[in-house]
Amino acid sequence: MSGFATATGAPRSDRARTTLTVTGLNHALHDGYTDVIYVLLPVWQTEFALSYGLLALLRGLYAGAMAGLQIPVGRVAERIDGKIILIVGTTLSALGYVFAGWSGGIIGLGLALALSGAGSSTQHPIASAAVSRAYGKAARAPLGIYNFTGDLGKAAIPATTSILLVIMTWRHTLLLLALAGLLVAICIALWMPAVGKGPARKSKASASHATAGGGGFPWLLAIGILDTAVRMGFLTFLPFLLRDKGASLPTNGFALALVFIGGAAGKFTCGWLGERVGTLRTVLITEGGTAALILAVLVLPLAPAIVLLPLLGVMLNGTSSVLYGTVPELTPPHQTERAFALFYTGTIGSGATAPVLYGVLGDALGPSLATIATAITALLICPLAVVLARHLTDDPAL
Missing domain, CATH: 1.20.1250.20 (MFS general substrate transporter like domains)
Structure with missing residues (x-):
């Protein structure tokens, strides 16, 4: 054997x-x-x-x-x-x-x-x-x-x-x-090897898996929607915040490139981090770091604000890899495709609507207060992550 x-x-x-x-x-x-x-x-x-x-x-x-x-x-x-x-x-x-x-x-x-x-x-x-x-x-x-x-x-x-x-x-x-x-x-x-298709009936293993998930997927979806809203909302206001600090158009382009480079690094590293320290700790780190760095970029002068942007990109995008990796843990194997489809639909929809909603808030309160609202949204994710962690029986953070 x-x-x-x-x-x-x-x-x-x-x-x-x-x-x-x-x-x-x-x-x-x-x-x-x-x-x-x-x-x-x-x-x-x-x-x-x-x-x-x-x-x-x-x-x-x-x-x-x-x-x-x-x-x-x-x-x-x-x-x-x-x-x-x-x-x-x-x-x-x-x-x-x-x-x-x-x-x-x-x-x-x-x-x-x-x-x-x-x-x-x-x-x-x-x-x-x-x-x-x-x-x-x-x-x-x-x-x-x-x-x-x-x-x-x-x-x-x-x-x-x-x-x-x-x-x-x-x-x-x-x-x-x-x-x-x-x-x-x-x-x-x-x-590509065959992927397979979901069986018509749940096996005992998949039923046990579903019980272990215990209804955690809605919390995961809510975190994904809010996390995407934070990212898209902040990126909507970032060029205007930097312009008000004196950034030229090329500087704005360079600054956005730094955020995207950091974001790519965040997606690569935070999936690995989540596997080792758990979903809860990783989400608390990335969302708490996102809120702190958004506020820092808001109050700092242009040069130090730009220096922080790659790290902010890591935090903004890092949560998404952790969330994607958690989807199969909360889903019966025969419904994995359906769960990913629902998750991506929610996050893509959030990416489309969040800039509009934050834009309305920016028109009413100004870009600075609207940017603070994105940081507050990131902090609101933290208690949701605590609730989600209760449904993750094998999370190393627990």
């Missing part, structure tokens, strides 16, 4: 690493597809003479299709192997950019972006569940790495697109982006 464990241990480890590598590549592609739209909006404004309202609608069609279809995708994954869904979704996203490149007007462009967003709706719930199943109880740190790969795509694909737009038309650029997506779909088909 021990020989069998040894013989099968290495292939299982290789299988898990392959799953993480392929899903990470896919995550980078889809997050890059999502953010490259910001680079293309000025080009489309010139090409089609669009108003800012129509430009916002184009972005909203992609984001709305991606967010709105994640829960249905999670349900479909209980009947169809997740690998097949990832292949189909990635192919649809790529074809959406093909059709966008061929579009002759705003209606065709909008439909193409909606198709691409629909394809991207498969990525978060299915890939997260695949990594979770591949690593089992040791999935917390790998999920942090998976989360980090999305930031690599957000940095690489828009930057590459900006360069390509200098040497070729935007239509040819989109065709190259689509080709990259089709290649990733082929990689999934060739190398």
